[in-house]
Amino acid sequence: MALIVQKYGGTSVGSTEQIKNVACRIAKFQSLGHQLVVVVSAMSGETNRLLALAKETQDNPNPRELDVMVSTGEQVSIALLSMALIEMGFKARSYTGAQVRIHTDNAYNKARIIKIDEDKLRADLDAGYIVVVAGFQGVDETGSITTLGRGGSDTTGVALAAALKAKECQIYTDVDGVYTTDPRIVPEARRLKTVTFEEMMELASLGSKVLQIRSVEFAGKYKVRLRVLSSFEEGGEGTLITFEEDENMEQAIISGIAFNHDEAKITVLGVPDRPGIAYQILGPVADANVDVDMIIQNVGYDGTTDFSFTVHRNEFSRTMDILKSKVIPHIGARDVVGGDSIAKVSIVGVGMRSYVGIASKMFRALAEEGINIQMISTSEIRISVIVDEKYMELAVRVLHKSFDLDQTP
Ligand code: ADP
Ligand code: ASP
Ligand code: MG
Numbered sequence: 001m002a003l004i005v006q007k008y009g010g011t012s013v014g015s016t017e018q019i020k021n022v023a024c025r026i027a028k029f030q031s032l033g034h035q036l037v038v039v040v041s042a043m044s045g046e047t048n049r050l051l052a053l054a055k056e057t058q059d060n061p062n063p064r065e066l067d068v069m070v071s072t073g074e075q076v077s078i079a080l081l082s083m084a085l086i087e088m089g090f091k092a093r094s095y096t097g098a099q100v101r102i103h104t105d106n107a108y109n110k111a112r113i114i115k116i117d118e119d120k121l122r123a124d125l126d127a128g129y130i131v132v133v134a135g136f137q138g139v140d141e142t143g144s145i146t147t148l149g150r151g152g153s154d155t156t157g158v159a160l161a162a163a164l165k166a167k168e169c170q171i172y173t174d175v176d177g178v179y180t181t182d183p184r185i186v187p188e189a190r191r192l193k194t195v196t197f198e199e200m201m202e203l204a205s206l207g208s209k210v211l212q213i214r215s216v217e218f219a220g221k222y223k224v225r226l227r228v229l230s231s232f233e234e235g236g237e238g239t240l241i242t243f244e245e246d247e248n249m250e251q252a253i254i255s256g257i258a259f260n261h262d263e264a265k266i267t268v269l270g271v272p273d274r275p276g277i278a279y280q281i282l283g284p285v286a287d288a289n290v291d292v293d294m295i296i297q298n299v300g301y302d303g304t305t306d307f308s309f310t311v312h313r314n315e316f317s318r319t320m321d322i323l324k325s326k327v328i329p330h331i332g333a334r335d336v337v338g339g340d341s342i343a344k345v346s347i348v349g350v351g352m353r354s355y356v357g358i359a360s361k362m363f364r365a366l367a368e369e370g371i372n373i374q375m376i377s378t379s380e381i382r383i384s385v386i387v388d389e390k391y392m393e394l395a396v397r398v399l400h401k402s403f404d405l406d407q408t409p
């Protein structure tokens with residue numbers, strides 16, 4: 001007998017019919033003698049519907065009230081799933097995040113889990129209940145409801161698995177594992193049997209929304225055995241996130257490709273080339289709590305240089321305003337230009353450490369399609385490029401092909 005945490009995403013609980021199917025799957029695990037904690041998301045589309053309602057009512061919805069509202073999507077799902085299980089003759093009980101007491105900080109809309117009170121859940125499990133917990137939510141120290149950011153139910157699942165020392169955390173979704181890239185963009189994408197924790201961290205942070213980045217962080221910190229599986233197919237092994245590279249049987253040079261178009265690019269032109277200039281440009285940006293991602297500064301010529309960086313798209317106009325009002329006049333730069341029609345495409349793989357020429361292969365593949373690279377950044381196991389947004393999908397397909405990701409290594 002083992003304690004297993006299962007998480008079912010929005011599409012897996014999209015209708016009452018699907019909720020009954022999920023209940024049948026849970027029943028099978030229960031009949032094998034396992035103890036089960038089940039985390040569910042809101043029914044698909046529900047979180048978006050609620051967010052739209054908020055926007056209709058207030059231009060910039062009040063963050064606390066927004067969390068009070070969007071957390072209701074998951075509350076509906078937990079009750080429906082518990083009803084389906086009870087109807088089948090099982091003992092089941094649902095809890096919202098606040099009822100469990102999933103303690104978070106008070107950063108509404110993107111709160112972090114601090115601590116989980118697991119006593120109540122353990123008592124229920126020992127009494128033979130299937131425990132159903134609302135994903136995506138918690139409660140801060142004042143008792144206000146918080147939510148964990150889009151895709152946050154993954155993190156609830158992994159955090160509960162860590163708190164309860166579960167044998168495994170199973171993330172059930174509408175694909176049967178982690179693929180070499182999003183199978184919606186590249187139909188030839190291949191399921192990975194295993195992916196290392198480090199690779200999954202990079203893929204999730206670079207845009208592969210199959211797992212929320214914080215869920216992967218949690219799995220790493222508490223060594224949770226994490227697996228992604230299909231909620232629509234029977235018997236698949238899915239993808240296991242491994243902590244040892246040796247466990248990774250496939251060992252391709254590149255494991256996957258991630259992409260996103262969440263960023264905007266800003267260039268400060270004609271910057272005087274002197275010490276302290278990077279700080280003078282990015283200091284006020286950081287003071288305004290804007291995260292900066294890629295940064296490029298050219299070699300100076302004639303005493304001036306250009307300085308480019310990217311920020312989240314939502315922060316683009318605010319950052320431009322800061323630069324125009326607080327930076328350009330002070331440092332005596334010529335101008336600031338920017339745009340948000342860019343995309344970031346990244347190749348990821350631990351195998352990169354032991355091979356040379358990966359970057360040039362990537363750049364050649366893009367060049368052959370006439371795709372211009374605007375910015376480049378690298379880590380030990382990743383190369384990211386910024387390209388025009390309209391070439392994003394083409395770039396992903398071309399790279400997938402040229403690194404033979406459709407072939408079993
Ligand atoms: P859920 O509602 O179950 O949380 P999500 O929509 O958040 O599901 O995540 C699953 C989706 O992630 C898939 O349908 C797929 O389109 C997308 N995805 C992006 N990158 C990948 C990848 N590398 N492997 C698998 N799925 C991916
Ligand atoms: N329902 C939330 C969302 O749509 C959380 C989740 O699905 O993980 O982002
Ligand atoms: Mg998700």
